[in-house]
Amino acid sequence: MLVVGVTPMIMEMAKNLILGGLGHICVLDNRKVTQVNNQGLYILSEEQL
Known part of the structure; x- marks a missing residue:
């Protein structure tokens, strides 16, 4: 059970x-945001930047 x-x-x-880690990459490179969003792993809107 443990x-x-x-x-x-x-x-x-x-x-x-x-x-x-992806969040930090997204902030540094906006192109990463679209890539990651397309994969459905991480959603980061421009408002959150």
């Missing part, structure tokens, strides 16, 4: 790190 409980938490932390 593995079942811990695994989603680890996955969530990894996802947050990945999305956070």
Whole structure:
């Protein structure tokens, strides 16, 4: 049961790190925003920049 409980938490932390990294890339290069949005991984509107 511990593995079942811990695994989603680890996955969530990894996802947050990945999305956070993509967010920084998006802010630096607006072309990345469109690429990532098309993949459905991260949505970042111009208002959030």
